[in-house]
Amino acid sequence: MNYRKFQADHLFTGGEWLSGDSVLVTSQEGEIADIVPVAEAGGDIETFSGILCPGFVNCHCHLELSHMKGIVPEKTGMIDFLVRVIQQRGFDAGIIKNAIAEAENSMLQNGIVAVGDICNTANTVEQKKAGRLLYHNFIETMGFIESTAAQRFEASRAVYEQFARLYRTPVESNSIVPHAPYSVSPALFQLITRFPGNHLLTIHNQESAAEREFIEKGSGDFHRLYQALNVDISFYKPREEQSLKTYLSHFLPNQSLILVHNVTTNKEDLEVIASGQLPIANLFFCVCANANIYIGNPLPDIDLLRQYKAAITVGTDSLASNHQLSILAELQTIHQYFPHIETGELLQWATLNGAQALQLDDVLGSFEPGKKPGIIIVDEDFSQVKRLL
Structure with a gap:
C-alpha cells in the first residue's frame, strides 16, 4: 500500500496534543x-507549519438559505x-441552486468535512447527491397551532422522503x-419525537431574551412575530417554568439532542440538566458565535x-446571518471573546465533539486507525486553514 505521511509543528488528534x-x-x-x-516514519514525509488537525464539523447550518x-x-x-x-427567502430556483453549490464549495475549502444541515425544503438534495461532504439532514418542522400539527408534520415527512432516497x-x-x-x-412535538428512527434531533434553543x-x-416581542405572520396565539398560556424544562420533557430517553445558540442559557437551566430530571440520552450545546453577533444577540455564557x-460544538448557522461558512472564523470569534480558552479545547469542540454530536465519530473527528476524518492544517493564531485531504 502507498502511504502518505504528514508532520507539522503540532499534531492535535481531536482529543489531545502529540509531540x-x-x-x-x-x-x-x-x-x-x-x-x-x-524516527520510525521513513522517508517522503510532507512537512507543514502550524497544527495538523482532523477536519472540522459544522454542527449547525442552513445551506438552503445561502442565496440570502x-x-x-x-x-x-x-x-x-x-x-x-x-x-x-423566495428566490429564482437557479439563484438558489448556484448559491448552494458555492456555499458547499466554501465549506470544503474551509476544512469542513461534515455538516448538520437544517432543511425546510428539498432544495439541497441535488447538491448532496455528489457526496462531497457528509451531512446529517435535519428536516425542520414548525407549527404553533395544535390543530395544524398533523398537516405540518406530513409536509415535513414529504421533504424527509426526498432526502431518504439518497441513503x-x-x-x-x-x-x-x-x-x-x-x-x-405540544401535539407537533409528540409527532416529531415519536417518528420512527428519530434518534438524533436538534432545536434552536434560548436564542434571545x-x-x-x-x-x-407569555409576554414580550415575540407577539410581534405572530402578528407579522397573521397567526392568532390568544390561546397560548405559558407554564411559568424554565423554558428548557417546558419543552425538553417531550423528548425520549433514547434520543440525542443538539441545542443550538443557547444565548440565554443560565445556571438554573444547567442545574436542571445536571440533576438528571430530563429524559434525553445525550445533550450537546452548539455555539454559533458569528450568527449571534450578526443578528444582534450576545454570545452564550x-x-x-x-x-x-x-x-460544546460549533456551527456557522446560515449565510442569512453570517458572512461566511467557516468553522475557523467561529473559533476566531470565540477566542476573541474568551481568550483564556486553550486552543486544544476549541479544536476539540470543532472536531471530535462535533462528530460525536452528529453520531459520525466512528468515521470522523479524530486521528484513529480506520477513520477518514479529513486532514487540515491550521495556523497557530487561527488565521488560516488549509485542507490537505
Missing part, C-alpha cells in the same frame, strides 16, 4: 493508518431577523426536528457551559 516529532500516516485516500515517531447572503441587515434583533427571512439507511442521516420552543405545539420571556411569561462540563 511535534509525531508523523501521521494515512492511505492515499486519507484513511488513518498510524501515528509514529519521526447580505439580504438581511446586521443587528436587526431576533424578531425582525425572523420576519425578514420568512418574507424574503441506504435513511435514519442514520436524516431526522425530522422541531424548529424552536416558540414555534412548535425575547424567546425566554415569551416561553416563561461559554464559561458557564464549561463549568457544567457541557459537550
